Amino acid sequence: MFRIREDQLYQKMIKINAAATALEELDLDRELHNRIMNNIKDPKKLEEWKYNFSEDYYVLVKNRLERLEGKVEYEKLWISEAEAIILKSKYKDMPADFFDSIHEDGEDVDFWSKENEN
DSSP: OHHHHHHHHHHHHHHHHHHHHHHHHHHHHHHHHHHHHHHOOOHHHHHHHTTSSOHHHHHHHHHHHHHHHHHHHHHHHHHHHHHHHOOOHHHHTSOTTGGGGOOOTTTTOOTTOOTTOO
């Protein structure tokens, strides 16, 4: 379970980097779009081009980034607390991938699925 959480944390951190990069690109795109729109004199082009930048999409990406950051913060605390409750010192220094080949009965079984219940 601990290893799964670490993997999930790593995947979320990758998503945070991707969302942060997208947000930086959108910041630049918005700035350039605003400059173009402020310099347009032709009302027809102004109307035609005004939706070339989506403020709604920008907010969507920003909100996603904030949610991911919150999830990462929680995952880091969860991992920290999990490390703190490992009582036996022999388990504290185990290689990270040691338990990858050991599986408990019922592990990775979807108990919500109604398939094969009959």
